[in-house]
Amino acid sequence: MGTTVSSFTRSSSGVDGLPSIDMALQQQKALLLPSKGAPFALGTRAIPKPRLGQVLIKIESAAINPCDYYIEQYGVLLDGYPGIAGNDGAGTVEVLGEGVTSLQKGDRVLFQCWYTIDRGTFQQYALADAPRAAKIPKTLSFDEASTIPSCVITAAIGLYAPVGARGGAALTPPWAPGGLGKYRNQPALVIGGSSSVGQFALQFLKLSGFSPIITTASTRNIEYVKAAGATHVIDYHTTPYPALPGAIAGITTQLVPVIYDAISSEDSQKAAWALLAPHGKLIVTLQPVVGKPGEEAEDGKRLVHVFGNVNDPDNVRFGDELFSVLTGLLESGAIKPNKVEVVEGGLAGLPKAVERVGKRDVSAVKLVAHPQETP
Structure with missing residues (x-):
């Protein structure tokens, strides 16, 4: 996918299928795991293109979970390297893949990753399966919404x-x-x-x-x-x-x-x-x-x-059911988000924040980063 570690590059050429995205953003910023056991490293990689039934989401908020620490420390879950951690995201639908009718460009959505490089949320754009991307009620911010999925x-x-x-x-x-x-x-x-x-x-x-x-x-x-x-x-x-x-x-x-x-x-x-x-x-x-x-x-x-991921093949059917009702549960207030603590520095602030979460140095709050604010 054209991954470059610790080097932010820009391209003036367009991106096929991404007419709404600034041409300079063909390469997005991402927090990469270059190899198993290696620490997080800022870099760039190509913005992925959605496939059948998927959407491309511009990530405004990415929440941190303990498994992100385990992914970095022990190399669990990822399907290969370089890889990207990040389980929870909230943002805006930018591009619809073929066959998607449940969402529209511009919809505010929350979603959960799967453990491939195109779907981790520690980057500025990621893919999600449309049936398991829930619309965010107007009453919730991106930060609040990102605390919900996993x-x-x-x-x-x-x-x-x-x-x-x-x-x-x-x-x-x-x-x-x-x-x-x-x-x-x-x-x-x-x-x-x-x-x-x-x-x-x-x-x-x-x-x-x-x-x-x-x-x-x-x-x-x-x-x-x-x-x-x-x-x-x-x-x-x-x-x-x-x-x-x-x-x-x-x-x-x-x-x-x-x-x-x-x-x-x-x-x-x-x-x-x-x-x-x-x-x-x-x-x-x-x-x-x-x-x-x-x-x-x-x-x-x-x-x-419990294995808390709706993109696991064993959980997809239940995940589709849950996500079909999740927006309504949030709109009614039956389900409420966690408290939020914003991590400064966008993706650059994530390594220390992930360590805090992994070492249980966080209580009664969810740490959230803003990928689009990465310097």
């Missing part, structure tokens, strides 16, 4: 996608007939409710009718998690994981049938598995240390190891 997807797949090796708990989603409020008077627990994924898990559990909705969080984030749907908050500083059963017993006498562990440390998983009701579902986002993904334990408990 985390809302991870929460939704974990709770509502069909059972599978990396599937979900197969609950009836709140947007399906009979799903809204279906699980009234059943308790649920979210470990790490102030995390980006935890925030959306709380919101979905509220829509599904669970009550009480218990979460762990620090005292400074109590109002944040309650606004998302938590009815009870346990301070993890004063109540370590081994003490969770006693704290929860003081809130409800019922066994907990659904636990979403957005932290997924060894200790949190072990505590959650011990708390889980027979035939209950424990959803984790990192490597499981309890249960067997996709299999039921002797008492019917099921461990769900």
Whole structure:
């Protein structure tokens, strides 16, 4: 794709199929991973052209996720090098690929990447599959919208996608007939409710009718998690994981049938598995240390190891369903974005920001960069 690392070049020639883009932008700025284990490097590469069913998006905001750190540090997920990280983006549709009718040029959309160089969001333009690019309501900024894709997807797949090796708990989603409020008077627990994924898990559990909705969080984030749907908050500083059963017993006498562990440390998983009701579902986002993904334990408990990407072949069908209703959920306020902290320097500010996220030096906020503001 004409990739150049650490060298910003301009071209005066036009780009086939890109009449709306300034001719000087045939080469876009990108934050590249030149080889496995190499650090991020600013560079340029050609603006990709959308294929059948795709759109080209001018990225205004790109949010950072922990997996971006793992991609840089360990070379996971990417299909080759040079590669581009970045899972979440929000911007404007610039070019429609063949067969696209659900979107128009100029639409404001949010989307999730796939792990090819043309689709990572740490660049100024990227491709997305049209069915899984959701229009952004007028009430949301690009920054707010960019906090949504991967985390809302991870929460939704974990709770509502069909059972599978990396599937979900197969609950009836709140947007399906009979799903809204279906699980009234059943308790649920979210470990790490102030995390980006935890925030959306709380919101979905509220829509599904669970009550009480218990979460762990620090005292400074109590109002944040309650606004998302938590009815009870346990301070993890004063109540370590081994003490969770006693704290929860003081809130409800019922066994907990659904636990979403957005932290997924060894200790949190072990505590959650011990708390889980027979035939209950424990959803984790990192490597499981309890249960067997996709299999039921002797008492019917099921461990769900979620892979939160709607572009994975196993998740495309569910992703199309989720994205068909996502704009409506955002317009109604049923689903709300994370808090935003803007990273200065556009793409140039991302390396340090990715390190902060990877080392968990961020709390109750989503870091967002503006690729178009790269010096």
